[in-house]
Amino acid sequence: MSKSDLKARPIFHRKRDAIEAHLTVVMAALAIQRKMERLTGITRRKIVKVLRPIRSGTVIIAGKEYVAGSRIPDNLKPLLKKLNS
Numbered sequence: 001m002s003k004s005d006l007k008a009r010p011i012f013h014r015k016r017d018a019i020e021a022h023l024t025v026v027m028a029a030l031a032i033q034r035k036m037e038r039l040t041g042i043t044r045r046k047i048v049k050v051l052r053p054i055r056s057g058t059v060i061i062a063g064k065e066y067v068a069g070s071r072i073p074d075n076l077k078p079l080l081k082k083l084n085s
Contacts, residue, residue: 040082047083050076 033044040047054070072080 036083040079042079047079050079 036047037044054072054076056070057068059066059068
C-alpha cells in the first residue's frame with residue numbers, strides 16, 4: 001500500500017511529534033483497511049465504491065439539531081453487518 005492508495009498528499013514534517021503523529025494515522029488507516037478486508041472478503045477499493053453513496057449528517061440551525069440520514073439499500077445491509085462485527 002502506498003500514499004496514493006490512501007489518496008493522501010505528500011506531507012513534509014520536520015518535528016518528531018508531527019512525524020510520529022502522521023505515521024500513527026497512516027498505520028491506523030492501514031490496520032482498519034486490513035480488518036475491513038478480512039471481515040468482508042472484498043478489497044478496500046470495492047468497499048469504498050459500494051458504500052460511497054451512503055451519506056448522513058447533522059446540521060444545527062438556531063440551536064435545533066436536524067439529522068439527515070441516508071436510506072441504506074437492502075443489498076448493502078449484509079456488508080455493513082459484516083463490518084459491524
